[in-house]
Amino acid sequence: MTIKIAVIGAGVSGLTVANLLVKRGFDVEIFESADKCGGKMFQYKNAEGICWDTGPTLISLPQELNKLFLDLNISEIELLKLHTGSHLNFSDGTNWELPIGLNNIKKYLANSNEKLSQDVFNALEISSSIYEFAEKNIFYNDPPNAISLGLKSFASGLMLKYPKLTLTPYRKVIDSLISDKNMREFFYHFASYVGMNPNEAQGGILSIAHVELVSPIVFPKGGVYQIASALERVAIENKVNLHLNSPVISAALKDEKNPSEGWKLSYKKDNSIHHANFDIVISNSDPFTASFSWLSNTDISKNYVEKINKNIYRPSESQFVILFDLYDDIELLHHVKIFPESWLESFVQVCESYQLPKDPCIYLVWPHATDKSISPRVLFISAMAPNNLSGINWSHDFCLQYAERILELCRKRLKHAFKGKIFKMISPQELEGRANSFKGGIYSACLRKFNPLAFHDSGITKYRNLYFVGAGIHPGAGVTMVIKSAKRISQHISKNFK
Ligand SMILES: Cc1cc2nc3c(=O)[nH]c(=O)nc-3n(C[C@H](O)[C@H](O)[C@H](O)COP(=O)(O)OP(=O)(O)OC[C@H]3O[C@@H](n4cnc5c(N)ncnc54)[C@H](O)[C@@H]3O)c2cc1C
Numbered sequence: 192m193t194i195k196i197a198v199i200g201a202g203v204s205g206l207t208v209a210n211l212l213v214k215r216g217f218d219v220e221i222f223e224s225a226d227k228c229g230g231k232m233f234q235y236k237n238a239e240g241i242c243w244d245t246g247p248t249l250i251s252l253p254q255e256l257n258k259l260f261l262d263l264n265i266s267e268i269e270l271l272k273l274h275t276g277s278h279l280n281f282s283d284g285t286n287w288e289l290p291i292g293l294n295n296i297k298k299y300l301a302n303s304n305e306k307l308s309q310d311v312f313n314a315l316e317i318s319s320s321i322y323e324f325a326e327k328n329i330f331y332n333d334p335p336n337a338i339s340l341g342l343k344s345f346a347s348g349l350m351l352k353y354p355k356l357t358l359t360p361y362r363k364v365i366d367s368l369i370s371d372k373n374m375r376e377f378f379y380h381f382a383s384y385v386g387m388n389p390n391e392a393q394g395g396i397l398s399i400a401h402v403e404l405v406s407p408i409v410f411p412k413g414g415v416y417q418i419a420s421a422l423e424r425v426a427i428e429n430k431v432n433l434h435l436n437s438p439v440i441s442a443a444l445k446d447e448k449n450p451s452e453g454w455k456l457s458y459k460k461d462n463s464i465h466h467a468n469f470d471i472v473i474s475n476s477d478p479f480t481a482s483f484s485w486l487s488n489t490d491i492s493k494n495y496v497e498k499i500n501k502n503i504y505r506p507s508e509s510q511f512v513i514l515f516d517l518y519d520d521i522e523l524l525h526h527v528k529i530f531p532e533s534w535l536e537s538f539v540q541v542c543e544s545y546q547l548p549k550d551p552c553i554y555l556v557w558p559h560a561t562d563k564s565i566s567p568r569v570l571f572i573s574a575m576a577p578n579n580l581s582g583i584n585w586s587h588d589f590c591l592q593y594a595e596r597i598l599e600l601c602r603k604r605l606k607h608a609f610k611g612k613i614f615k616m617i618s619p620q621e622l623e624g625r626a627n628s629f630k631g632g633i634y635s636a637c638l639r640k641f642n643p644l645a646f647h648d649s650g651i652t653k654y655r656n657l658y659f660v661g662a663g664i665h666p667g668a669g670v671t672m673v674i675k676s677a678k679r680i681s682q683h684i685s686k687n688f689k
Contacts (some may be wrong), residue, residue: 193218194688197456197469199439199485202230202626203670204660205475206422207677210263213429215685220467221431222458224438229419230475230626231633231662232670235514235615241566243514244415245617246626247670248556248571249526251402253409255671256418259678265421270409271561277526280604281373282550288524293319293405307371314368314378314397315405317353322401324349330666330675334646357395358643361387364394376534380552383538385667386507386637393643402669410525410561418670434460442472443487450654471656471688473680477663478648479506479629479636491652498636505639507632508542509619511576513594517557517568517611527555529604537575545581553597568611572597576619579631585618635663650680655687 194217198209201223213219227233231246250256253270260268276289276296290299293315300308328343329335335343344350344357356364365378381399382389411417426433437460445468446452453470474481482495498504531537531550540548556571574597583589594616602609619631629636638645647665650658660677662668 194470195453195468196220196471196473196684197222197439197442197454197467198473198475199442199456199481200230200475200627200661201225201228201423201433201435202475202661202673203232203419203422204662204673204677205230205473206419206426207259207674208473208475208660208681209431210422210425210429211678211681212684213426213431214263215681215689217471217684217688219431220469221426221433222437222439222456223433223435224627225625226436228423228433228435229416231622231628232416232419233626234414234416237516237614241516241568242414242416243569243571243614244558245512245514245571247415248558249403250409250411250415250418250670251406252671253407255674256409259674260421263422263425265425268417268421269412271412273408273410273525273561275524275560276404276408277528278524279373279377280527280529281376282530282532282604283373285373287373289404291404291408296404304371307369307374310369310371311374314365315400317356317368318397318400319405320349320352321356321395321398322406325395325398325666329646330672331679333649333651333679334665337644355394356397357393359394360390360641361392361394361396362389364397365389373530376530377528380528380530380534380538383508383542384634384669386505386542386632386634388538388543389535391639391641393641393645395643410558412562413564414558414562415670434458436460439476439485440464441485441487444489444654451656453656471658471684473658473660473684475659475661476627477629477635477661478659479504479663480627481659483629484627489654489657491654491657502639504636505542506578506580506630506636507634508538509576509578509622509628509631510573510633511590511593511597511619512617513572513574513597513613514615514617515570515572515598515609515611516614517570517609519608519610521607521609523555523557523560523570523605525557525560527557527605529553529555529600541575541577545577547577547581547583547593548575551575551597551600553600555601570611572601579619579623581619583619585620590616590618629663634668635661650676651683658684 276291379389382392482492486492537548551574558565559567623631650664
């Protein structure tokens with residue numbers, strides 16, 4: 192008998208897990224509440240047909256995508272390697288155009304400051320060692336327990352080489368390695384990738400620096416949304432039943448006393464409520480969103496609700512995005528970051544006080560720098576914004592005011608006129624509504640306090656027919672990380688149900 196699987200959500204990891212499982216002979220249906228696939232990876236098109244990607248813009252670890260494309264016979268995507276890294280602009284007038292790769296960065300910084308160059312080189316070497324360790328021992332496993340991980344890190348020599356690094360708060364690690372104020376701020380900001388204050392995040396997240404600065408960065412020719420489109424095409428060709436505009440409103444065990452009987456799903460489609468039975472449910476809907484909205488009252492949903500209600504976790508920060516139609520004849524690097532006077536202060540305002548920051552960190556992406564097939568008019572600008580716990584009503588006027596403030600900062604700091612017009616603004620409210628992101632956050636929910644032994648949950652639950660994939664579970668957020676989670680869960684199901 193063919194096993195029936197429901198995948199709830201057609202984000203990158205939902206599409207990936209569906210494709211991998213249908214290839215292995217399972218009968219898979221996807222339910223997606225939006226009218227388009229991709230989840231946070233999204234695209235808007237103007238009346239002239241020019242497309243703006245929104246959501247993920249910096250794609251790292253291309254080897255992960257290459258393996259997936261090979262597995263799924265996706266040959267239409269060319270991954271262009273970025274030649275330049277990021278332009279970093281600081282409030283004291285410092286500008287760095289950091290290249291990609293350990294030795295390139297070392298050489299670049301040595302031109303102006305030998306000590307800084309050596310500090311960053313040392314930090315990146317450590318970062319790469321942690322990343323390599325994680326690639327071997329963490330990413331593809333269910334979160335290992337702390338003791339086994341400790342033993343492995345001892346055996347690998349990591350513990351001896353960098354004692355206590357992963358047991359120390361991230362900020363202390365950075366302060367001990369780097370003395371330049373601007374470079375410290377730049378490294379602190381990696382903590383926001385796990386949604387945590389650098390004083391509370393654990394030192395091991397220094398591995399993020401490897402992902403962003405040492406490993407190659409790529410851009411899918413034609414735009415990042417090509418990834419979601421290709422995954423959707425493969426799903427349709429392989430006869431995955433894809434229901435768009437179909438939000439799942441509840442999933443309950445058919446028989447509470449006998450969970451192995453499977454799940455009864457209810458979803459809305461065409462203004463009516465439908466029901467369907469499945470042997471296995473895989474949620475690409477964030478575990479916190481699922482637990483607060485559609486997953487019936489199981490131990491699992493109770494656990495996620497409790498983590499929020501007891502203030503152990505909080506929804507991650509959001510971002511305010513401007514899709515800008517640029518008419519100025521300017522050349523930018525592919526990635527530009529404008530740092531506030533104190534990144535840490537702005538982070539606290541946004542993530543802990545849920546306020547609009549006085550001085551936001553701003554990120555600009557100009558894909559034309561790498562891919563000449565993308566119009567030079569396409570500029571993505573995103574700025575720090577609190578999640579929807581802020582209670583802000585992101586009305587059109589409110590959005591416009593914040594957008595003007597952001598554009599003014601770009602003009603002042605980068606000394607360009609940025610002539611053009613706003614094509615679209617995306618608020619935390621829209622993100623929550625369109626992609627069901629938890630409270631409009633961009634990275635699920637995150638721990639509030641330092642806990643060196645904590646990992647994202649596994650994705651495998653105590654019910655052998657309920658799974659999670661995606662940014663809210665191990666190994667975490669980011670396009671290539673959520674692909675890793677989808678692969679892990681598909682392998683687990685293939686092994687246990689065939
Ligand atoms: C502004 C922004 C910038 C980012 N920048 C980067 C970056 O530069 N690099 C990077 O790697 N990552 C970045 N990310 C993160 C990256 O986009 C995400 O980690 C990744 O796309 C998440 O994929 P996912 O599969 O976990 O799920 P999601 O994309 O969150 O998809 C979940 C899907 O489930 C659907 N769903 C939820 N509940 C239901 C329901 N009840 N019924 C039906 N469907 C449901 C949702 O509609 C959605 O389509 C960024 C994200 C944002 C928002």
